[in-house]
Amino acid sequence: MMTLHPKVIDLTLARVERLLAALGNPERSLPPVVHIAGTNGKGSTQAMIRAGLEAGGDRVHAYTSPHLARFHERIRLAGELISEPALTALLDECVTANGPDEITFFEITTCAAFLAFARVPADWTLLEVGLGGRLDATNVVERPRLTIITPVSMDHEAYLGDTIAKIAGEKAGIIKRGVPVIVGPQHPDGLAVIEAKAAAMGAPLRVFGQHWTVWEERGRLVYQDENGLLDLPLPNLPGPHQVQNAGAAIAALRLLGRDEAACEAAVTRAFWPARMQRLRQGPLVDLAPRVELWLDGGHNPAGGEAVAATLARMPRRETHLICGMLNTKDVTGYMRPLAPQVTQLHAVSIPGEKNTLPAEATRDAARAVGIEAVAAGSVAEALADIAARTPEARVLICGSLYLAGTVLRENG
Incomplete structure (x- = not known):
């Protein structure tokens, strides 16, 4: 598999779009998509949103990377990790459809995930960007229900640029015309780029510190937006940074019409390994x-x-x-x-x-x-x-x- 393409990372959408077309464009048949980019906190935010949705009985697909212990952790089908035989069969199908053309390991895995998500009924699809956003293989969904940009900081400069503004520009590439964007705490340079992109795309913004805020008070998590105040337990994922990740997840759940019980489940039931x-x-x-x-x-x-x-x-x-x-x-x-x-x-x-x-x-x-x-x-x-x-x-x-x-x- 790793001989598919000479470079491990080569950011472009052309190869993925070509293979998805050969597979019948499964990315057009996904359950409603929440697309998450950012430097830190993507996985934790995704895990909290999943916990909140699943608490209400929704079935949730989730795609994440990299895996930790085993490769199939990247694909969760209607709440359950994909089986290794099912994943092998999907990857074989993608390799066959791709033929002799070059494609990266991440791209072919993403296509396999989209095939799986299109074939198994669910209520939601949560997609975590692999690297950057604008040219990431996940960024082929034309109209997600919601996009989220968690805090942007310096990482992967060789691929994404050497300033916060350049990196934020790549992350903001997931913003779609008319689709709401939830924005976590940002450096002013990054926020300016994200706001400009959202304005150009007519995408309604929900920005930390402007439209919603979250803080810790007396051992509780307090979240506030235009719809009122929530007083919740602190996140079960340890660390003060998880408070802001929880805020983004709650903002997403509220935008999706979920109630306080879902928001509480998001902060009390999320599981995300190797984060403290x-x-x-x-x-x-x-x-x-x-x-x-x-x-x-x-x-x-x-x-x-x-x-x-x-x-x-x-x-x-x-x-x-x-x-x-x-x-x-x-x-x-x-x-x-x-x-x-x-x-x-x-x-x-x-x-x-x-x-x-x-x-x-x-x-x-x-x-x-x-x-x-x-x-x-x-x-x-x-x-x-x-x-x-x-x-x-x-x-x-x-x-x-x-x-x-x-x-x-x-x-x-």
Whole structure:
């Protein structure tokens, strides 16, 4: 499969449109679509919207990327993960229809998802953009019911541009004529670009801080828009950044006509692995039973800030990081906000990942921002070393969704 196209990432819609036409244009037969772009928070926002819709009995298709432990996690059919045999059959069908033409791995997977979604009845389709928005393979749906742009920050600059405004321009590419847009908290440069695009497309805006707002007060989540105030529990997904993700999800649910019960389900029932996920069982937990073990897949400067803010609000406990990162990321930008929160970092290479940053380079980057750091041969080796010296430490495995996926596979 990976020999389909010489480049892993090559942003254009031409190949996807050609294959979808050969498949009979399944993207035109999807249940109503909610399309989500943004740098951070896409997956969490999608998970909360899904929880809110499903609480009311709706059947929801969902497409997300990348997967963590197993590939079929990317496609959820009417609430259930697609079976591996069904996914294999769909991919075979797409490969046959594509013939000898070049196509990327993500593009053919997206076409397989659209085939599945068009064939299985459901009430909604939630599509998470893979990269950017304007030229992302998911951006072939001509008239979604709703689009959402979560916070835009610096990431994937090689593909999307080297300023917030350029990156926001790519994300704003999902805005469609006359289709409402929910906009999460944004840098002013990014917001200006999004607002200009929405104005040009006649797309009604629902912007954080203007049309809706959300905050934490006395251990509760408070959401307010023109339709009134909601007083809800805090999100079950940990971290103060999940409050703003919940706000975008609630804004979406209210726009779709859902009630307070759906909004409460969104914040209390969402499940999204590797976003400050507490690991409570499995071989890694058995290796260090007294350690408080966490896992997070954030990997850019905004992700580092979110993790640091989450750690700052936890009960005080000596905190160690086990960190592995890709060589395409802003490593010091990710680590800098974490420095005040951690005692030590164990750097690892990501197993089986050709773009991994070597453990020694990750260690050196951590030292450069003032974190005491050592290199380790594996996550298990690092965890054993920490547990031997500080058996009741808090340990966060972090730095990459690819590392998080390896941990989830190995930890069962």
